[in-house]
Structure formats: structure tokens, C-alpha cells
Amino acid sequence: MAELHDLRRPDGAHRDRIRKGRGPGSGKGKTAGRGHKGQKARSGGGGPGGGKPFFEGGQLPLQRRIPKRGFTPRNRRVFQTVNLYQMEAADKADFTPEIFADLGWIRDASAPIKILGTGELTRKVTVSAHAFSKSAREKIEGQGGQVEELK
Numbered sequence: 001m002a003e004l005h006d007l008r009r010p011d012g013a014h015r016d017r018i019r020k021g022r023g024p025g026s027g028k029g030k031t032a033g034r035g036h037k038g039q040k041a042r043s044g045g046g047g048p049g050g051g052k053p054f055f056e057g058g059q060l061p062l063q064r065r066i067p068k069r070g071f072t073p074r075n076r077r078v079f080q081t082v083n084l085y086q087m088e089a090a091d092k093a094d095f096t097p098e099i100f101a102d103l104g105w106i107r108d109a110s111a112p113i114k115i116l117g118t119g120e121l122t123r124k125v126t127v128s129a130h131a132f133s134k135s136a137r138e139k140i141e142g143q144g145g146q147v148e149e150l151k
Contacts, residue, residue, distance in 0.1 A: 080106040084136055085119025087127070095127045097150070121145070 021032035031041065039045040054061050082105050087095060090103060101109040115127055117135030121143050128148040132140075140147050 077112055079112045079114035079131060080108070081114050081116050082106065082129070083116045083118040084121050084139055087125060088119055088121055088123075093123075093125055095125060095129075097128065115140075 018028055019026055020028040021030075023029045034041045054063060056062070080100075082095075082100055086103075086105055092099065097106070097109040097113055100106045100113060106113060112130040114131040115129045115133065115136045117133045117137075117139055121139050124144045125140060126146040126148065127140055128150055130150050132147055132149070137147050
């Protein structure tokens with residue numbers, strides 16, 4: 001049986017690393033594969049674009065050519081939306097985030113939900129959500145229903 005100290009990798013399984021700049025016999029001596037002169041032959045010359053990621057050879061770079069517009073607020077709240085016509089079609093009197101998720105109307109019961117007033121409501125319902133549009137609130141309360149705002 002082979003011992004650990006007898007193990008060797010098979011011939012041809014490992015190639016020696018290229019030793020650049022170690023004389024003419026190495027095949028990569030003198031200029032070490034960098035060619036003659038120029039920015040890329042110097043130290044710190046970098047790869048394409050001289051080592052600067054957005055450098056375009058002096059041409060006005062793309063990020064300066066395209067106009068800047070708007071901004072993204074840091075504290076933006078993204079609501080999942082549910083409409084009144086969806087609640088009208090469901091045979092339930094109480095609606096909570098968990099019920100919305102079970103019905104497949106929203107993806108995540110823990111994320112904020114906003115009730116929108118598209119459609120009509122013909123019965124009394126109790127709705128729990130994080131936000132309500134003005135029209136949705138009026139239509140729900142107009143049918144004698146209750147609106148509960150979650151934190």
C-alpha cells in the first residue's frame with residue numbers, strides 16, 4: 001500500500017510558473033512580455049485604459065456625457081398594493097397582511113401594504129394595513145367597515 005510520503009502527482013499534471021525577466025533563456029527575458037516602450041511597458045501603466053477604470057483615452061467619458069437626473073431617497077418606503085375590487089371578490093370579512101399573503105395578492109406579509117381605492121365595495125369589511133388611500137378609506141368606512149393602520 002502507498003504511504004503518504006510516497007505520493008507524487010503524475011507527470012504533466014503541473015506546469016511551472018512563468019518566470020518573467022529572468023534572462024534570454026527563459027523566453028520571457030529583457031522586456032518580460034511587455035513589448036517596447038509606451039505607458040503599458042512602464043510600472044504602474046496598468047492594463048487597458050492605463051489602469052483607470054473609466055478612462056477612455058481622453059475622450060469625454062460616458063459617465064460625464066450622460067446627463068444627471070434625480071436622486072434616490074435613503075428612507076424610501078416601497079409599499080405592496082391591494083385594491084378594493086380584490087377584496088370584493090374574496091369571501092372574507094377580515095383582511096390582515098397574512099390573509100393578503102395567503103391569497104397571493106402580496107409577496108411578503110411583513111413588508112408595508114397600502115390599500116388603494118380602485119373598484120367598489122358592497123359589504124362591511126375590517127382591513128388592517130400600513131397605509132390607505134383617501135378614496136379607499138372613504139369607501140370602506142362608507143360601507144360601515146373598519147380601517148386599522150399598522151405601524
